[in-house]
Amino acid sequence: MLNRECLGCHAGPAAPGGLSLESAARLRSGGRHGPLFTPARGAESLLVRYLTGAMQPQMPPGKPLSLETIAVMRRWIDEGAVVDTFRTPGETGGILRGALPQSTRRRGPAAGVRSARRTSLPAPVRQSAPATALALAPDGRQLAVGGYRSVRLLDPNTGTVVETLSGPADQVLGLTWSPDGKHLAAAGGISGVGGEVCIWEGSGTGHWAAPRHLQEHSDSIQAITWRPGHRQFATAALDRTVRLWDADTGKVLRTLTDHVDAVWGVAYSVDGRWIASASGDRTAKLYNAATGRKVASLAHAEAVTALTFSPKGDLLVTAAADRQVRVWPVREGPIENPLRSRSEEEPVNALAFSADGAAFAWGASNRRVRLWSGDVQQQTRELRDAEDWLYAITLSSTATQVFAAGADGRVYCWETATGRLLWKK
Numbered sequence: 001m002l003n004r005e006c007l008g009c010h011a012g013p014a015a016p017g018g019l020s021l022e023s024a025a026r027l028r029s030g031g032r033h034g035p036l037f038t039p040a041r042g043a044e045s046l047l048v049r050y051l052t053g054a055m056q057p058q059m060p061p062g063k064p065l066s067l068e069t070i071a072v073m074r075r076w077i078d079e080g081a082v083v084d085t086f087r088t089p090g091e092t093g094g095i096l097r098g099a100l101p102q103s104t105r106r107r108g109p110a111a112g113v114r115s116a117r118r119t120s121l122p123a124p125v126r127q128s129a130p131a132t133a134l135a136l137a138p139d140g141r142q143l144a145v146g147g148y149r150s151v152r153l154l155d156p157n158t159g160t161v162v163e164t165l166s167g168p169a170d171q172v173l174g175l176t177w178s179p180d181g182k183h184l185a186a187a188g189g190i191s192g193v194g195g196e197v198c199i200w201e202g203s204g205t206g207h208w209a210a211p212r213h214l215q216e217h218s219d220s221i222q223a224i225t226w227r228p229g230h231r232q233f234a235t236a237a238l239d240r241t242v243r244l245w246d247a248d249t250g251k252v253l254r255t256l257t258d259h260v261d262a263v264w265g266v267a268y269s270v271d272g273r274w275i276a277s278a279s280g281d282r283t284a285k286l287y288n289a290a291t292g293r294k295v296a297s298l299a300h301a302e303a304v305t306a307l308t309f310s311p312k313g314d315l316l317v318t319a320a321a322d323r324q325v326r327v328w329p330v331r332e333g334p335i336e337n338p339l340r341s342r343s344e345e346e347p348v349n350a351l352a353f354s355a356d357g358a359a360f361a362w363g364a365s366n367r368r369v370r371l372w373s374g375d376v377q378q379q380t381r382e383l384r385d386a387e388d389w390l391y392a393i394t395l396s397s398t399a400t401q402v403f404a405a406g407a408d409g410r411v412y413c414w415e416t417a418t419g420r421l422l423w424k425k
Helices: 024-029 046-052 067-078
Strands: 133-136 143-146 148-154 161-171 174-177 183-190 194-201 212-214 221-226 232-237 242-246 252-256 263-268 274-279 283-288 294-299 304-309 315-320 324-329 340-343 348-353 359-364 369-373 379-383 390-395 401-406 411-415 421-424
Touching: 046 067, 133 174, 133 183, 133 390, 133 401, 143 174, 143 183, 161 183, 161 194, 183 221, 183 232, 194 221, 194 232, 232 263, 232 274, 242 274, 274 304, 274 315, 283 304, 283 315, 304 348, 315 348, 359 390, 359 401, 369 401
Parallel strands: 174 221, 221 263, 263 304, 348 390
Antiparallel strands: 133 143, 143 148, 148 161, 174 183, 183 194, 194 212, 221 232, 232 242, 242 252, 263 274, 274 283, 283 294, 304 315, 315 324, 324 340, 348 359, 359 369, 369 379, 390 401, 401 411, 411 421
16 A cells, blocks of 8 residues: 555655655655554554544545545554564665565564554454446447456446456556547556556457557556547656657657646546646646647645546636645636536545536545536436445446446446446446
């Protein structure tokens, strides 16, 4: 978890707060605010308090961890915070990068640490890996779901798994279909090590060939999107770059380097004219997709974590860590202020329009899906059936169904007209 969620930012000489996780020793020493934890006192630790949001800003920015994951971190601290089953790398190797199992023998708490048996610990939790990406095929017949090292293809009417595609090195964080539906691309990689794109080609008969693997980013890829009408796609990564790719050759055509922090999201307008990116540097940037020229920079109060264009291409909607969803006009800048803003009680992690432009939806960490009119003026429905934080959302082309996926590994499908939960898998 530390390698995937934290090392991307907390490394190097300019690590935020002076906190570097490039070695076990640095993890234990903490940063400018003191040690991250005291063994056997998990609930009081800075690490757990930042993860839960008891201390601000909540970490990771804009993408809170599941309560189960935080419970594991607390339990590890309560049991002594001992790294006992991995070979700890050197100072430049990363806290768990390249770590190899050396022993499966259980050890007791470190010397001087009270036994974990005297500590009230959360019960072990068994659950599926989080579902962190969704993409509905252009013909609406398959729903791709990104999880740990795999992509499930579901029947959107029933939630039945039709096929499972393997190949990704780690968690799939982004999914996109080619406009003709013949290719499916998944983005991810290993934080602090490198980004990866897997592209599967379908035969049209349900058979998918082994994926091509493309690796150019120096850190994990957080989002991917296909350019409508072109054999190109774009990726956004923790290495602070957006890369534009040729889908046929697998070569990078252009690298956008305007952001000074991790890039969390990327989107093309439906006409392929514009491309926009969302970053931890508190900006969203708008580019001319053909030339890569930046035409506007949209300022936010906190990290921008997701964004999407309206089907008409006249609106860009962004979500930020300040729990605000903002609606912006799309034009060559300057663009000083949003047209309007909407708020949520917890961070909004995913945004989506229906292809016909009739509806807009978001999914948030408070387990809620909100449906809006296509201009994001009027809320039409609130859906509360999800049982964990929601990370991905998409709508059917005519806005009759909305799909969401989250930290419990489940995918939910609702009927938009009634708000009725049709299925969850």
